[in-house]
Amino acid sequence: MTDTIGAGLGPLAQAEKEYLMQTFKRQPLELVRGDRWNVYDPEGREFLDFVAGIAVNVLGHNHPALVEAVTRQAKDAIHVSDLYYSRPQVELAKRLNELGFKGRVFYANSGAEANECAFKVARKWGKENRYGAFDIISTNQSFHGRTLATVAATGQPKYQKPFLPMPTGFGHVGYNDIAALKEATDERTVAVLLEPVQGESGIVPATKEYMTAVRQWCDDKNLLLIFDEVQTGVGRTGHFYAFQGYDVVPDIVTLAKGLGGGVPIGVCLAGPRADVLAHGDHGSTFGGNPLACAAALAVIDTIERDGVIENARVVGAYLEQRLRQLADEFGCVAEVRGAGLMVAMLLDRDIAGELEAAALEHGLLVNAIGPRVIRMVPPLIIGKAEVDRAIDILAQSLDLILGQVGLPRPQAPA
Numbered sequence: 001m002t003d004t005i006g007a008g009l010g011p012l013a014q015a016e017k018e019y020l021m022q023t024f025k026r027q028p029l030e031l032v033r034g035d036r037w038n039v040y041d042p043e044g045r046e047f048l049d050f051v052a053g054i055a056v057n058v059l060g061h062n063h064p065a066l067v068e069a070v071t072r073q074a075k076d077a078i079h080v081s082d083l084y085y086s087r088p089q090v091e092l093a094k095r096l097n098e099l100g101f102k103g104r105v106f107y108a109n110s111g112a113e114a115n116e117c118a119f120k121v122a123r124k125w126g127k128e129n130r131y132g133a134f135d136i137i138s139t140n141q142s143f144h145g146r147t148l149a150t151v152a153a154t155g156q157p158k159y160q161k162p163f164l165p166m167p168t169g170f171g172h173v174g175y176n177d178i179a180a181l182k183e184a185t186d187e188r189t190v191a192v193l194l195e196p197v198q199g200e201s202g203i204v205p206a207t208k209e210y211m212t213a214v215r216q217w218c219d220d221k222n223l224l225l226i227f228d229e230v231q232t233g234v235g236r237t238g239h240f241y242a243f244q245g246y247d248v249v250p251d252i253v254t255l256a257k258g259l260g261g262g263v264p265i266g267v268c269l270a271g272p273r274a275d276v277l278a279h280g281d282h283g284s285t286f287g288g289n290p291l292a293c294a295a296a297l298a299v300i301d302t303i304e305r306d307g308v309i310e311n312a313r314v315v316g317a318y319l320e321q322r323l324r325q326l327a328d329e330f331g332c333v334a335e336v337r338g339a340g341l342m343v344a345m346l347l348d349r350d351i352a353g354e355l356e357a358a359a360l361e362h363g364l365l366v367n368a369i370g371p372r373v374i375r376m377v378p379p380l381i382i383g384k385a386e387v388d389r390a391i392d393i394l395a396q397s398l399d400l401i402l403g404q405v406g407l408p409r410p411q412a413p414a
């Protein structure tokens, strides 16, 4: 075993560079195995996983219920075409209704694809209900995916710049700013697209007043309201659908990341007002295959049986509380914010990358999003003991970094 994490990476890193498009900047770590909230490198070192595949592994790694469901389904049929009926598809759609959104489902394989479906629904609905209106208004700093249309919907020019010109029909206004939305709405507007909590740009929750006002505005102006719950959905914020925490129901909702617990699946649910797609309007070869649906059904069964959503709420509140204690101890932690187990720690200086690296060295995976924000989206099954372990590592890491840059180290209380 080498002493330094990532020391044995050389040939793999070289081959990655040779054979894979260089779209991802990787941490110096190979992961080969996981168990609940821990992941392991080839040499057996253990890391506490507060990244969870970026909010994907809601049941952690290697969860017996998920492994059993996927194994059982794989023995029957991994894939059958949507040309035929498939029971897991129907069962999953029914469960998604029972969990709190009345609507019909289109199955895709990722968050971006789920959103693409929502855009097509909105455009068709605009033709039939709003004289051909097709503009979708989303928000600055939003994130909706990496296909061309979802990049156009994403309110971050850096993702668009290399690929200009963008597809038309997308505009952006300030988040949590109802006046800006009203100002931007015109006769071409067909829908408003929102994340209930902005994920990629630093875990920024919408306010309740804003969500209520947006719903009212969409009703007043005959617009569709689309919630992108690709990251917030499936219990992440302490509700199955994050909108349940706001008492605001959209016309369309999209889910992906957590739904299959790691098996790729995306869904677009359209409520009765928006349910306009008909035979031939949309499709996906893999979408809703029995393997992905069986995985999602096992995730939902487990969430319900084990009280996972309640756990996300309780342990999420504990994580925020412990991070606030850390902020009291270390002046460089400026703010802590989040919802459920979707939590960000904001720093007052550009050390997020260093902190991510130091935490990794000490056995904790967290995700630096931008120079000053650390995102934590752990499995929803962690307990308070895992939070305590993470806080200890963050404290050690901050201590190290502050020492390195010559800033005062926190003093232990007398």
Ligand code: PLP
Pocket (backbone or CB within 6 Å): 109, 110, 111, 112, 113, 115, 143, 144, 145, 146, 195, 199, 200, 228, 229, 230, 231, 232, 256, 257
């Ligand atoms: N929408 C939101 C809110 C997301 O956070 C993401 C991914 O991070 C996406 C859409 C895109 O999902 P995918 O990467 O599965 O296409």
